[in-house]
Amino acid sequence: MKFLRDLLDKQKPLFQKGGKLEPLYYAFEAGETFLFSPKHTNGIKGAQVKDAIDLKRMMITVVIAMIPALLFGIYNTGHQHFLATGQGAGLWDNFADKAILGLTLVLPIVIVAYAAGGLVEAAFAVIRKHPINEGFLVTGMLIPLVVPATLPLWQVALATIFAVVIAKEVFGGTGMNILNVAMTARAFLYFAYPAQISGDQVWTYLGDKTAVDGFSGATALAVAYNAGVEGEAVNTALSSHNSVLGSGIYEFANLFMGWIPGSIGETSTLMALVGAAILIGTGVASWKIIVSGFAGAYIMGFIMNLFAVNEYMAMGPEYHWVMGGLAFGIVFMATDPVSAAQTETGKWIYGLLIGALTVIIRVTNPAYPEGIMLAVLFLNVFAPLIDYYVVKANKKRRLQRATV
Amino acid sequence: MSKLVKLKKGFDIKLVGKAEKKLVEFQPAKTFAIKPTDFIGLQRPKVTVNEGDTVKAGTPILIDKALDQVQYVAPVSGEIVEIKRGEKRKLLEIKILADSEISYESFEKFSESSIKNLSREDAIANLTKGGVWPQIIQRPFGIVANPADNPKAIFISGFDSHPLAPDFAVTLKGEEKYFQAGIDVLKKLTDGIVHLNLNADAEVPAVFANVQNAQINKFSGPHPAGNVGIQIHHIDAINKGEIAWTITPFGVAQMGKLLLEGRYDASKVIAITGSRAKNAAYTKTFIGACVDTMVNGNIQEDEKSDIAPETRVVSGNVLTGEKINKDGYLGYYSNQITLLPEGEYHEFLGWMKPTADKLSFHRALGLLSFLKPSKEFVLDTNVRGEERAFVQTGVFESVTPMDILPVYLLKAIMAEDFDEMEELGIYEIVEEDLALCEFVDVSKHPVQEIVRKGIDLIQYS
Numbered sequence: 001m002k003f004l005r006d007l008l009d010k011q012k013p014l015f016q017k018g019g020k021l022e023p024l025y026y027a028f029e030a031g032e033t034f035l036f037s038p039k040h041t042n043g044i045k046g047a048q049v050k051d052a053i054d055l056k057r058m059m060i061t062v063v064i065a066m067i068p069a070l071l072f073g074i075y076n077t078g079h080q081h082f083l084a085t086g087q088g089a090g091l092w093d094n095f096a097d098k099a100i101l102g103l104t105l106v107l108p109i110v111i112v113a114y115a116a117g118g119l120v121e122a123a124f125a126v127i128r129k130h131p132i133n134e135g136f137l138v139t140g141m142l143i144p145l146v147v148p149a150t151l152p153l154w155q156v157a158l159a160t161i162f163a164v165v166i167a168k169e170v171f172g173g174t175g176m177n178i179l180n181v182a183m184t185a186r187a188f189l190y191f192a193y194p195a196q197i198s199g200d201q202v203w204t205y206l207g208d209k210t211a212v213d214g215f216s217g218a219t220a221l222a223v224a225y226n227a228g229v230e231g232e233a234v235n236t237a238l239s240s241h242n243s244v245l246g247s248g249i250y251e252f253a254n255l256f257m258g259w260i261p262g263s264i265g266e267t268s269t270l271m272a273l274v275g276a277a278i279l280i281g282t283g284v285a286s287w288k289i290i291v292s293g294f295a296g297a298y299i300m301g302f303i304m305n306l307f308a309v310n311e312y313m314a315m316g317p318e319y320h321w322v323m324g325g326l327a328f329g330i331v332f333m334a335t336d337p338v339s340a341a342q343t344e345t346g347k348w349i350y351g352l353l354i355g356a357l358t359v360i361i362r363v364t365n366p367a368y369p370e371g372i373m374l375a376v377l378f379l380n381v382f383a384p385l386i387d388y389y390v391v392k393a394n395k396k397r398r399l400q401r402a403t404v
Numbered sequence: 405m406s407k408l409v410k411l412k413k414g415f416d417i418k419l420v421g422k423a424e425k426k427l428v429e430f431q432p433a434k435t436f437a438i439k440p441t442d443f444i445g446l447q448r449p450k451v452t453v454n455e456g457d458t459v460k461a462g463t464p465i466l467i468d469k470a471l472d473q474v475q476y477v478a479p480v481s482g483e484i485v486e487i488k489r490g491e492k493r494k495l496l497e498i499k500i501l502a503d504s505e506i507s508y509e510s511f512e513k514f515s516e517s518s519i520k521n522l523s524r525e526d527a528i529a530n531l532t533k534g535g536v537w538p539q540i541i542q543r544p545f546g547i548v549a550n551p552a553d554n555p556k557a558i559f560i561s562g563f564d565s566h567p568l569a570p571d572f573a574v575t576l577k578g579e580e581k582y583f584q585a586g587i588d589v590l591k592k593l594t595d596g597i598v599h600l601n602l603n604a605d606a607e608v609p610a611v612f613a614n615v616q617n618a619q620i621n622k623f624s625g626p627h628p629a630g631n632v633g634i635q636i637h638h639i640d641a642i643n644k645g646e647i648a649w650t651i652t653p654f655g656v657a658q659m660g661k662l663l664l665e666g667r668y669d670a671s672k673v674i675a676i677t678g679s680r681a682k683n684a685a686y687t688k689t690f691i692g693a694c695v696d697t698m699v700n701g702n703i704q705e706d707e708k709s710d711i712a713p714e715t716r717v718v719s720g721n722v723l724t725g726e727k728i729n730k731d732g733y734l735g736y737y738s739n740q741i742t743l744l745p746e747g748e749y750h751e752f753l754g755w756m757k758p759t760a761d762k763l764s765f766h767r768a769l770g771l772l773s774f775l776k777p778s779k780e781f782v783l784d785t786n787v788r789g790e791e792r793a794f795v796q797t798g799v800f801e802s803v804t805p806m807d808i809l810p811v812y813l814l815k816a817i818m819a820e821d822f823d824e825m826e827e828l829g830i831y832e833i834v835e836e837d838l839a840l841c842e843f844v845d846v847s848k849h850p851v852q853e854i855v856r857k858g859i860d861l862i863q864y865s
Contacts, residue, residue, distance in 0.1 A: 001752045033790060037754025040787040041716075041747055046835070046852040047842040048722040048744060049417070052762035052771055054789025056755040058796060058846055061769035131790060175793025175847070282767045286798060342797040343809065391812055395827040398807075402643035 008032050026125040030132035055174075058284055059134040065278035066141050066332060069271040070106075073264035077149040078102035080204045080261050083245050086212035091259065105149040105205055106264055112153045114140035116160040124169045135174030135181070135338075136164065142182035142332060145265025146325065146373075147189065148202045155193055159185040179380045180339045183329075186373055198369075203261035214244035219262055220255055220323040221362060221369040228312025228363070234319070255322040266325035276331040285335035288344065289351040293330035294321060296355025304363055312363050320359050329372035330354065334379070341383040343390040350386055354379045408604060409638045411625030413805040415765050415840055417567040417722065420706065420780045421684045421743070423675035425574050428685045430702075433693040435733075436480050437497040438466060442736040443476070443538060444856075445547025445863070449495045457484045462509030462535055462668030465498055473528075473551050477535030479670030479691040481507045497733065500692075513666035516581075519588045527592040534662040538736070539655025540593075543636060543648045545863050546834035555649040557596035557640055562612050562653060563603035563623075565630030566721035570675035570740050572653055573609035574686050577673075583611050583653065585660030590651070591617050601635045611653070625805065633837040637806045642831050654739060672739065678722075679706040679782040680715045680743035689734065695719070695741055696731040703743060707761075712784045714746035722783070723839040724852070747786025755789065762788070765803065765844040792847040803840040808832065810841050814851065817858030822865065830858050 014021045015028040032038075034056075042048050078098030079091065087094065117136040125132040143160055163185035168177040189197045196202055200218040204211075211217075218226075220238060227237035238250035248254060258268025265271075279285035301317025308314035320326060334340060334354050341350035354375045361371025368374060440449040448469035459465060459478040466476035482502040490496045511534045514522070522530075528551045531537045540549040549555070564570060576583065590598050597619050602608055604624035612620075621639055623629045632650045642648055654672055661669045670691040677684050682704035689698070695717060703715050718725040719735040722742055726735060734741065751757070758770035763781040767774050773781070800810035808829045816824035835852035842851035 004752070005750060033755075036750035036752055037786075037788065038790060039748045039750050040790075041785040042787055043850065043853075044727045046724070046850060047839060048716065048718050048725055048727065048742070048785055049419075049763075049783040049843065050786070050788045050848065051766065051844045052759065052764040052773070052788050053766040053768055053844070053846050054755055054848065055792045055795060055846055056789065057768050057770065058766075060756060064769055131792075133792065135795075173793065175795045282769060284766075284768050284796075337797045338795055340797070342811065344798055344801060347798075391809060391828075394807065394809055398643070398827065398829055401641060 004035060008035070023126055026129065026131055027122050030122070030125070056134045056137075059137045061282050061284045062138045062279065062332070063141050065275040065282075065284075066138075066145060066265065068274045069145055069265040069268060069328065069332075070110075070141070072258060072268045072271045073145060073149075074102035074106045075099055076102070076259060076267055077105050077205060077264060079259060081206065081209075084204045084206060084211045084215050084217070084261075085209040101205075102149075106144065108153055109144040109147065109149070109151065109156050109264070110141065112156045113143045113160050116157040117143075117164050120161050120164045120169070124173070130173065133174035135168070138336075139164065139168075139181045139185075143185045145328070145332075146182060146186045146263050148197060148262075149205050149264050150202050151189070151196055155189060155196060159189045162188045175338055177338055178384075179377055180333050180336045183333050183373055183376050183380070187377060190373065203263075212244060214242075216242055217261055219369065220250045220260060223250060224312055224315060224319070224323065225362075225366070225369055228310040228315075231311060234311050234315040238319075252319065252322060255319070263325060266328040269322045269327040272327035272331045279331065279335065285331070286337070286340070286347050288347040289335050289340060289354075290330055292348045292351030293334055293355045294327075296352035296357075297321060297326055297359050298355070299352075300356035300359040304359065317359075320362070324362070324370045325372050326355075326358055329358070329376055333372075333376045339380040339383065341386045341390075343387050345393075346383065346386040346390045350379055350383055353382070406619060407621040407639055409621065409623050409635075410604075411623065411629045411634070411638075411805040413802055414626035414628055415803050415844065416565070416626045417763060417783075417843065418778070418780045419567050419677075419679065419722065420782045421678040421681050422568055422780070423570060423574075423677050423740070424685045425571065426685050427574075427673065428683055428687050430687055430689075431697040432502075433689065433695075433697055434502060435485070435694045436478075436482070436500045436502055436690060436692040437694070437733040438476060438479070438500075438692050439497050439733060439736065440466060440476075440495045443468075443548055445545060447471075451487055451495065451498060453484050453498070455484050455487055458482065459484060459500065460507050460509045461670060462511065464535070468548075471548070471550055473532050474537045474548060475532055475535050476538060477509075477668055479668075479693075508667040508669075511662060511666045511668070514663045516585060516588075516664070519585055519663055522589065522592055524592050527589050530663065531589065531659060535668045536655065536659045536662050539651050539658060541650045543633065543642055543650060543834070544831035545859050547863075549649050553647050555594050555596065555647045558590050558594050558598045558649045558651065559632050559636050559639070560598070560600045560618070560651055560653060560656060561630055561632040561635055562600050562609070563606065563630045564721075564739065565603075565627040566723055567627070568675070568677035568740065568742060569630070569721055570673070570677075570686065571609070572611065573607075575673040575675070575739065576609065576611040576653055576657055579657040579660075580611050580614070582657040582660030582664060584615060584617075585664050586656035586658070587615060587618050587660075589659055589663060590656065594649070599635070599639055601632070601639070603630065611657075628803075628805065628837060628840060631837055633833055634805055637808075637832055644826060644831055646831075652737070652739070674734070674738065675740040676702065676743070677740055678718075678743035679708075680704060680745060691734065691736055693734045694731060695728065695734055698741060699730050699743065706745060706782050708745040708747075708782055708784050711749045712745035712747050712786075714748065716744045716746040716785050718742040718744060723843060724836045745782065745784035747784030749786070765799070766846070787848055789846075789848050791849065794847055794849070796846040799844055799846065800838075800841040803844055804838065806832065806837070810838055810851075813858075814838075814849070814854050817854050817861070820861060822862065825858055825862060830862055834859065
């Protein structure tokens, strides 16, 4: 450690004012503060001691919370490939092969997302002379988890750069953005390159192998939607789907576990809940948003039941929790404190509306089988409005007190 | 109508170095200083003495030309040795070399019953002339009160909930008579109520046990339950255009002493606290005393000594105090000194390392202090991170037991949006009320500095 410290101290003058590499100061500083927490002390007046928390620690907590979903996603990517190509139907058969295949597919996406996002972040920090923000630690991990493993790497890079620049840096960097950065990346891909991120073909990596006869790559949401259109009970449609690969792939328990095709990190509700437990336990994410998000989806599902005119609307509301990316989106995307509602009352409303809107989009809109992405972005835009009314209520209470 | 208010929001910063409940003696301080910077809102200070003049305890040495009725007086008798000015001739310190025996200016003396018969004008005249008036702080703004105002009520917090704060049962022991006289004269100054707010979670100190002429309210909960601003919010909140006054129990007793004894007595019992204090205990000293005799020789090593060998001396507590030199002077309003390790060190992967030794309100990865809720911590003055934009939400609210939205208010101040500041309640707070926000802030904003900037904007525009 001493050696590292000495090395940094020796190089530091190069980057400081008047040094040869002064323009790169913030890049140096980012590295330095990553290795060593700074030795600044508190000012003369005011708080003389400070809480041990900082933004880096908060962000890394979110990254840790995503790791179960990432590991699951890696293995599931391999597993789905083996399943679809008819090699080793058992979950734990060919464990090493599945894990290695998953790694070779997922790891490059993670690396590309971090590299692209990190470069943009560093470039902006150097040009605009502000410290490198820790936000991209989370963004760089979120983006890979919400795209399919088959996505071309150049698209990963392009989407990341687009999102970091347009959704974040133009507003002033971490803390100033209106939209969730990772969701913006996904929305960009969805509208710019729909062929690679929607439909039935992209969710399972086949490589140069051919799928077994009768294989369908459709996601549970697509199956449910079609069942609604064709008038077949959704439960039956789900349980009989892809029976060629084994029975009950889209049954509730398996949907909950997440051994299904989908974006890398979103399939497993269980892993999203593990992440939620970490985020709520550490207090980093708002439990209010998570609870109200799930509640909103359930309530809207239930209302759909009451007025059901097709089989999809009649589907048990609990299915909405386990299909698609709802759980992942609510736990990791909706809770982004910068783009979410910032008042405590607002968080309840914000979460409820995300859950409800997701279900509405899923069930009633034929163009978008999944609703969470648009619901989160939509409510990101509306969060300031929700807060506006909560803040206004606070002001009103103060005013009323004065006039009584 | 006494009130009992139970507060849940807040956070107690538990530190090593609580003052033992005994009085210890140090060499008496040789020099004393009045620092005009201690008086917030002192707009046009004018020194009324010259270097070389001799003064008695209670001799006026400073006035505010904008509020010239209020006298700022010498705490002890002696010779004015230095009038220290800083940049742009800003007045910093008026230093007095003390006599070995204090001689007092004599002021009019009253009996306990004659205080009750004082008129409001006479009461004000005696308090301002006797030098105790600066103890009265006006809300909003937290500035020295203007004698021309008639406040809607006067509030006294009967306990200090700040980290390592002194216990008034010790600091005001035996001051019952003076405290009561002080309350009686305060009652003259307002048409409203004099509120004395006590700690519901602790025994009532003897000095407050039989107080007459004041409404007793009780507050329970973690810090900042003892902050008078929080208490006002729950008893009779300040609206735009209203004025309330606040005063510390020490100030009340000092007023009583002035009237009953006819002298300005600046002596006060303070607590010497902090993990670096060898002799953490109470001691009797004076307003503006040089702290060197209390600090030098009274510093001990603690568990941070190997990485943070330097010691910081804080006049006041760790949330709202001010760093002073080892031969600096006790602040006018300070009732404690805190000795802390100066945290000027790098820490390898300090942002990621799991730790149970650093106190945190949060529970994010590796911050394990929440597992030991009753542990007393050794904290140093390291910032523990870098300043960032606001990211985390909901934290400030959970340490601010008021119906106020701190982040929105702070942002309104940063944007210099006057209407918004007013509507969001800037009149109800001063720095100390949001000091905990500064402690818990993930993004390390200078919250108290921002609050003062907002108050200044509102006050002087």
